Amino acid sequence: MTEGKGKGKGYTGRIVWRSIRQEAASVRRSARRCVTEAGPERDTAVQSLKAAGAALLAWALAGWWWNAPMALLAPWTALFLVQRTVYRSLVSGLQQFAVVVTGTLLAAGAGALTRNTMAAMALALPLTVLLGNYARFGAEGLYAPTAALFVLGYGSYTGFDILHRLLETLLGAVIGICVNAFVLPPVHSRNVRRLRGRLPEECADLLHTAADGLDGPYDREQALRWYDRAVWITDVVTELRSARRWSDESYRLNPGHRMRRSLSPPPQAEWDLVWDRIAEDIRATTRTLTEVTVLPDGVPGILATLLRAAGDVLAAEEGDRTEAAETAAAAHGRLTRVLARGHAETTPELGGLTADTQRLLDDLTTPLVTTRPHRTESKAPATPS
Incomplete structure (x- = not known):
């Protein structure tokens, strides 16, 4: 019993020492970033x-x-x-x-x-x-x-x-x-710009990942991982709202904000609402995929084409974006025809997917979505797996 207690104390000591080292390393990284780059x-x-x-x-x-x-x-x-x-x-x-x-x-x-x-x-x-x-x-x-x-x-x-x-x-x-x-009056617009660039990238990457998965056999575990990422993207939208409030407040009664270096004005507030809808559309689509028991033949391939093209709308340059939107719309048309035929293998989830993806495509046509974000020097946090 005494030996077991000794081992327990030694294990606890190693955990404490590891935590101290990790915290010290985090402090060193923060101090280095404070000197080398602009940021929080x-x-x-x-x-x-x-x-x-x-x-x-x-x-x-x-x-x-x-x-x-x-x-x-x-x-x-x-x-x-x-x-x-x-x-x-x-x-x-x-x-x-x-x-x-x-x-x-x-x-x-x-x-x-x-x-x-x-x-x-x-x-x-x-x-x-x-x-x-x-x-x-x-x-x-x-x-x-x-x-x-x-x-x-x-x-x-x-x-x-x-x-x-x-x-x-x-x-x-x-x-x-x-x-x-x-004395260097604080202006908090950097985080708004960072998240503005982060959202299109994350949404496009998730849509492409889901499309690649639908091209082959996928299981519910994969769909759950897509759904978890979609929920995380909605959290990013919430973070954007908070950053927007701080940014707006930092300009109020600030006599010196014009002296601070600014890369570009923050995006207009309507941009947040559009991306709130897009994030919710993606979350709803991935949630329905987690509930699917069986889809009619050919539907996974149609969905893969639709989601990949929707991701291309977010990631492509101006000239390719129209073509990607047309590809997504054509794929949705095929999906609607499968639903309209009403074969025995048609599932309730197919109706949900048709409605979810229609809302997604409608929101992707909003002019604010095509506004290209300005790149900033801030590094984005790692995407959850």
């Missing part, structure tokens, strides 16, 4: 350095030059207001200042009323914690009880002390917002 790693490093610089500047003004009694509040506020976007910094600054003012006044009132630190905390903290959980304040609500603790913990809540705390908080907020707005 570099953006994170820039924002981190800006936040540290804002805190240092706030401390220099409040603690060293002004010699404020609670100088810590200025760098503390500045540090957390270098947000991901300028708009977010401004909104968070207003929310945080309102929360800090309220929490400070509640704590000062409780201290003046009770003249006892413990009693004042018992009175003020429940109120400030409830205020901090108010949904309108979001994550900034935490600063209400924090501000109350600062006031009561230092035991100074005269009118002069309270005014100093509010001025120090305001100073830190102004510094944090200004640093974020005027």
Whole structure:
């Protein structure tokens, strides 16, 4: 029993050591990418350095030059207001200042009323914690009880002390917002462009893979793998929506976004909706393929031609795209005729495939689909197998 326990500890130690090495290797890769290429790693490093610089500047003004009694509040506020976007910094600054003012006044009132630190905390903290959980304040609500603790913990809540705390908080907020707005103001359009190029490539590759599988004998396991990839593509569309929101927000109230290098304007928002439909059409088609028990003779070959041509519409150059669309439409016509004949071997799944592929071809004719994405320097993540 003791020997087994020893082996168990040794195995656990090897797992922990392997995890540490993997994490260290990941950190090294991120640090290298931060230096060698533009991307999220570099953006994170820039924002981190800006936040540290804002805190240092706030401390220099409040603690060293002004010699404020609670100088810590200025760098503390500045540090957390270098947000991901300028708009977010401004909104968070207003929310945080309102929360800090309220929490400070509640704590000062409780201290003046009770003249006892413990009693004042018992009175003020429940109120400030409830205020901090108010949904309108979001994550900034935490600063209400924090501000109350600062006031009561230092035991100074005269009118002069309270005014100093509010001025120090305001100073830190102004510094944090200004640093974020005027020192390399963040613009988040790179991810929108990356996903814009990613979606057509992934959809075309999946359609070609399914077509190759239908050309020969395929089983349900293959169809399930196609379906899993189709579901993953719908997740990419969701990621695109999130990236779009960050991109749009990063341009709001941003005085310096024109100074940042930009490869091209982000695609219009209607593009997202079109690709949401296309991804759903592909997901529905592959889901039906997982449910197929038997298809009439010749139908797998027709489907293979249709899906391969649909993939070519996404992957081909302008001159070849029209020909690919005509090939897909002709294959769909043959599929419809097989369904219309209504032979005994016709299955309910064939009707579903006919409807799914018709919606796919309709969406592929949308003009926004033919807009060629701009290539970016960002590397796309690996496709799931």
